[in-house]
Amino acid sequence: MPDSAICILYEEIKECKEGCIVLCRSTRAANLVKLQLMELSKGRGLLGVEVLGLSSYVAKMAKTIGLEGQIIGSLGREMILSEILSERRAPGFGALPKDVRLTDYVSGFNQAISDMKKSGISAERFKSKAGQDKIKQLLAEVYTRYDERLEKAKAIDNSDLMKKVSIAVGMSNTMTADGARIIAFIPGAEQEMLEELSLFGAAPFTGYCDVAPLYPISGGVIRLSARQGERLSREVARLIKRRHVDTGIGYERMCICIPSSGKYSKMLADALDWAGIPTGEPIWSGLSDHPVGSSIIAFMELVSISGMKLDVFKYCASHYWGMDLETVSSLKGFQKIKGTLMELSKWAKHSSIVSGFSIPDEDILRIHLNELCEWADRISSWVHMNKKSNTWEAHCSNLRKFIDDNYVKLISGELDPASMAIERKAIDDLREIIDKIEEANLLMEDQKSKVDWDTFAYSVSEAIRKTRIMKKAASKLGVAIAEPKDINGLAFDTLVIYEVTESNFPTVRKPKWLLSDEDLIRISKPGGEFCENTRITLERTAFDAAIASCKGQLVLAIPSIGDDERKLNPSVWVADVEDSQRKAGGDYRLVDCPRKIPAALRYADCVTETEQRLYKDDRAYYGENKPFGFEALKTRNVDEGGARLKSATGKVIDESYVWTPSKINGFLKCSLSAVTGILLKMREDEEYEEMVSGKARGNMVHNALKVAIDVLTTMRKERKATKEQAKKAAIEAIERTLSYSESYKYSDASEEIWKLVIAGTKPALVAFIAEEADYIFDESIGFLPRHTEITLPFDGAESTISIDGMEICCKARIDRIDTAEGDVCAIYDYKTGNPLQAKEDIQVEFYAILCKKLLGYKPVVSMYLKIEKGDGKVLTRVAAKRGFIVEEYKDRLVYARKFQPKSMDVSTTSFLPLKEEKYDYWISQYEGKIGNAIRNIRAGKFLEGINPEEHNCGYCQRKNFCWGKRVFSQVDNVESAGE
Numbered sequence: 001m002p003d004s005a006i007c008i009l010y011e012e013i014k015e016c017k018e019g020c021i022v023l024c025r026s027t028r029a030a031n032l033v034k035l036q037l038m039e040l041s042k043g044r045g046l047l048g049v050e051v052l053g054l055s056s057y058v059a060k061m062a063k064t065i066g067l068e069g070q071i072i073g074s075l076g077r078e079m080i081l082s083e084i085l086s087e088r089r090a091p092g093f094g095a096l097p098k099d100v101r102l103t104d105y106v107s108g109f110n111q112a113i114s115d116m117k118k119s120g121i122s123a124e125r126f127k128s129k130a131g132q133d134k135i136k137q138l139l140a141e142v143y144t145r146y147d148e149r150l151e152k153a154k155a156i157d158n159s160d161l162m163k164k165v166s167i168a169v170g171m172s173n174t175m176t177a178d179g180a181r182i183i184a185f186i187p188g189a190e191q192e193m194l195e196e197l198s199l200f201g202a203a204p205f206t207g208y209c210d211v212a213p214l215y216p217i218s219g220g221v222i223r224l225s226a227r228q229g230e231r232l233s234r235e236v237a238r239l240i241k242r243r244h245v246d247t248g249i250g251y252e253r254m255c256i257c258i259p260s261s262g263k264y265s266k267m268l269a270d271a272l273d274w275a276g277i278p279t280g281e282p283i284w285s286g287l288s289d290h291p292v293g294s295s296i297i298a299f300m301e302l303v304s305i306s307g308m309k310l311d312v313f314k315y316c317a318s319h320y321w322g323m324d325l326e327t328v329s330s331l332k333g334f335q336k337i338k339g340t341l342m343e344l345s346k347w348a349k350h351s352s353i354v355s356g357f358s359i360p361d362e363d364i365l366r367i368h369l370n371e372l373c374e375w376a377d378r379i380s381s382w383v384h385m386n387k388k389s390n391t392w393e394a395h396c397s398n399l400r401k402f403i404d405d406n407y408v409k410l411i412s413g414e415l416d417p418a419s420m421a422i423e424r425k426a427i428d429d430l431r432e433i434i435d436k437i438e439e440a441n442l443l444m445e446d447q448k449s450k451v452d453w454d455t456f457a458y459s460v461s462e463a464i465r466k467t468r469i470m471k472k473a474a475s476k477l478g479v480a481i482a483e484p485k486d487i488n489g490l491a492f493d494t495l496v497i498y499e500v501t502e503s504n505f506p507t508v509r510k511p512k513w514l515l516s517d518e519d520l521i522r523i524s525k526p527g528g529e530f531c532e533n534t535r536i537t538l539e540r541t542a543f544d545a546a547i548a549s550c551k552g553q554l555v556l557a558i559p560s561i562g563d564d565e566r567k568l569n570p571s572v573w574v575a576d577v578e579d580s581q582r583k584a585g586g587d588y589r590l591v592d593c594p595r596k597i598p599a600a601l602r603y604a605d606c607v608t609e610t611e612q613r614l615y616k617d618d619r620a621y622y623g624e625n626k627p628f629g630f631e632a633l634k635t636r637n638v639d640e641g642g643a644r645l646k647s648a649t650g651k652v653i654d655e656s657y658v659w660t661p662s663k664i665n666g667f668l669k670c671s672l673s674a675v676t677g678i679l680l681k682m683r684e685d686e687e688y689e690e691m692v693s694g695k696a697r698g699n700m701v702h703n704a705l706k707v708a709i710d711v712l713t714t715m716r717k718e719r720k721a722t723k724e725q726a727k728k729a730a731i732e733a734i735e736r737t738l739s740y741s742e743s744y745k746y747s748d749a750s751e752e753i754w755k756l757v758i759a760g761t762k763p764a765l766v767a768f769i770a771e772e773a774d775y776i777f778d779e780s781i782g783f784l785p786r787h788t789e790i791t792l793p794f795d796g797a798e799s800t801i802s803i804d805g806m807e808i809c810c811k812a813r814i815d816r817i818d819t820a821e822g823d824v825c826a827i828y829d830y831k832t833g834n835p836l837q838a839k840e841d842i843q844v845e846f847y848a849i850l851c852k853k854l855l856g857y858k859p860v861v862s863m864y865l866k867i868e869k870g871d872g873k874v875l876t877r878v879a880a881k882r883g884f885i886v887e888e889y890k891d892r893l894v895y896a897r898k899f900q901p902k903s904m905d906v907s908t909t910s911f912l913p914l915k916e917e918k919y920d921y922w923i924s925q926y927e928g929k930i931g932n933a934i935r936n937i938r939a940g941k942f943l944e945g946i947n948p949e950e951h952n953c954g955y956c957q958r959k960n961f962c963w964g965k966r967v968f969s970q971v972d973n974v975e976s977a978g979e
């Protein structure tokens with residue numbers, strides 16, 4: 001590596017007779033520099049040389065100067081903000097809007113203040129730019145008070161530390177490193193950072209010679225593509241292993257470059273570990289994922305809700321402070337009513353939770369019940385001690401005692417040494433969190449002020465969620481994982497740039513809860529670091545410098561998503577790299593790794609023993625050419641699986657099982673598909689998509705229509721405004737609700753994409769609301785919206801209804817119910833797509849029966865309203881074609897469609913116009929249809945209504961492993977082959 005900056009650095013530091021300190025951008029960069037210097041010195045070590053990350057050096061200097069005890073980190077900031085926000089009733093403070101929880105403000109403000117400090121935005125500047133937005137004004141006020149609080153306590157926010165330390169060091173000549181040279185090995189450092197570094201007496205390293213990549217890259221460029229997530233990371237690991245085996249190049253000379261730390265580094269370290277490759281990155285896990293952390297979070301939750309009715313089994317199975325798991329499962333098995341809810345104090349006394357029959361051994365059961373009562377009693381005393389408001393100090397001391405009494409004594413020799421070490425570390429981390437809270441408390445204005453349990457529990461739980469514990473230490477000979485800035489000036493043989501997509505390189509603006517990057521750009525000083533163009537230029541320089549560090553093979557890893565494995569758009573810079581490589585005559589390859597590679601093609605790729613075993617199993621299967629079709633599988637499933645399905649159904653569906661229209665609809669659509677949702681309780685696949693998900697789109701439409709209909713109804717009732725004024729107000733409400741600042745929480749897409757979606761949807765919403773304004777303001781109609789977006793049954797109300805002779809628990813969310821005189825009601829469900837056919841749908845009919853039985857209404861219409869921008873000739877309600885309507889109410893409901901279906905059958909007729917005299921008959925028919933479906937599900941008849949059909953299967957959760965669908969596609973293939 002003769003021409004690399006690291007080689008020049010090595011030569012330079014060899015000349016430093018008085019020793020030297022090498023400062024790097026981050027701890028990760030420092031580790032890499034250290035390793036490469038060691039490699040250059042052939043492992044002999046470099047006397048008098050210290051390589052440190054800038055933050056470690058700053059912390060070290062802060063300690064020397066005596067600032068150590070004054071530093072406020074994220075946890076301390078959070079506590080102080082929580083105290084300031086709790087004082088919101090103090091004079092001069094605006095009231096806190098009630099629709100956001102205090103804890104959300106605390107974490108949002110914490111992030112915002114940290115961001116502003118990092119980008120050099122003072123409280124004063126932010127105040128002048130906060131504008132009319134009430135929350136931003138509140139943030140400005142809180143930011144100012146926070147700074148005043150720090151000033152008074154002579155404390156320093158962590159984000160300001162470097163500046164403060166550099167000023168202090170700059171003023172003192174004695175603080176520098178005892179004659180040792182300080183070299184800032186921070187390529188591409190920003191001007192402000194360079195100024196601060198010079199105050200430390202650090203000289204920037206200037207001997208770069210390889211910032212621009214040199215093409216062709218000798219070992220070639222590979223564009224690797226595989227499904228996003230674990231799959232792509234494992235393919236990268238596979239490729240690295242192959243390069244190591246083929247060329248003998250050490251893993252320490254390979255690096256994976258990630259767009260940002262966080263999820264990528266953990267996922268990649270796990271993938272390398274999976275392939276048996278050492279990694280330069282320690283393997284971390286979240287403290288909240290470890291039983292130590294999760295059980296403390298559960299304890300905090302239990303104390304918070306102990307006065308309410310709760311299911312004690314969720315808590316008594318907790319690690320460390322819970323009960324023996326066998327006792328818990330024995331008691332659970334004999335519970336009279338599954339999911340019984342009682343206050344903790346009642347659980348401590350209650351001993352009649354079990355059913356009076358099928359108890360095999362009364363004595364054992366009695367012992368178990370006594371254990372439960374004793375446990376609940378013991379925990380109640382902890383709850384009693386903790387729950388009251390207390391000073392931070394007292395809360396911390398109670399929690400420390402809880403840990404000492406329940407956790408420490410349980411560290412056992414049963415665990416293997418590595419797991420035991422992690423457990424000890426987790427408990428130490430917990431103690432450290434408590435220490436930090438106590439330290440931060442010293443900086444509070446009133447250290448003796450009392451905080452309620454929930455505030456304390458929130459701070460501890462959040463700190464646990466943010467803390468990581470190391471599962472495996474880094475290996476010196478492992479593959480490095482680093483961000484582009486971290487490897488500037490270093491040299492590797494193999495470099496992988498991971499997820500090199502357009503959203504990562506350059507980084508798009510990512511909106512936050514309160515201040516987006518866009519806000520920061522607007523508020524920061526013109527020409528500051530937050531100028532977008534400057535940032536992109538800096539990122540590009542870091543990207544090129546990263547590529548320049550590659551001396552062998554470059555891999556550009558690009559993820560694909562979705563079932564069709566659609567590739568995400570690569571970064572625009574990828575094309576530059578590929579062009580340069582081709583023009584220079586270098587090797588360039590595409591490596592596509594689709595998910596389903598036939599076994600025969602896979603063997604060469606296997607990098608683990610498990611993979612090789614799976615390959616052999618597959619080969620045996622394909623080799624034998626077993627019959628593989630509907631008949632073979634159905635026979636097997638009816639004989640064995642049929643029985644299994646029935647017994648599984650019996651266990652899952654008891655009297656407390658909650659029925660929803662979507663579960664029943666799933667069964668009607670394809671009985672087999674309901675297994676996933678009902679028996680396996682699987683939810684929809686959650687995949688990252690670039691486009692807005694169906695769920696987010698649904699939320700958008702429902703939220704906007706709820707707000708607009710509520711506005712129209714209120715104005716109509718108040719009778720102060722004209723119809724046109726109400727229409728205008730409702731449309732404004734839609735616009736507000738659709739804006740990104742109101743909807744980003746559920747929008748799951750970037751602002752740009754969200755705007756595109758809104759542009760397509762808003763006209764339909766506005767057109768519908770304009771129609772509904774005419775309807776609601778028409779005095780002659782007599783129906784007015786009464787409930788919008790409600791969940792039935794109401795909280796605390798009766799939740800069972802009788803359907804077709806069965807008592808069932810149920811739950812449904814209804815978009816809108818209008819009522820008229822005599823509790824006659826009209827039920828509407830908004831749809832943006834086409835409603836299902838009658839044979840596979842009971843939703844609106846189910847709503848009608850719920851309204852009748854739970855609310856005592858008489859539904860005279862229950863139908864879907866398809867929200868679409870039509871030609872304006874037919875009203876939305878007149879275009880409705882699924883549901884039912886009582887003919888006598890057609891005119892009042894402005895349903896001007898005249899038609900008579902050929903047949904009248906609740907299972908096949910999409911829209912039934914009923915006559916009043918036959919109302920009860922038809923409602924009972926609907927009840928029968930729903931009852932039948934429930935009865936069939938209860939009987940486990942999942943194999944009798946299989947419906948493999950392109951559209952159904954396309955959206956089904958079973959599709960990847962469903963033999964019904966496989967048979968269907970085989971038939972399909974055979975048919976097309978014959979054409």
Ligand code: SF4
Binds near residue numbers: 952954963
């Ligand atoms: S994939 Fe098709 S056939 Fe299989 S369960 Fe789903 S909808 Fe039914």
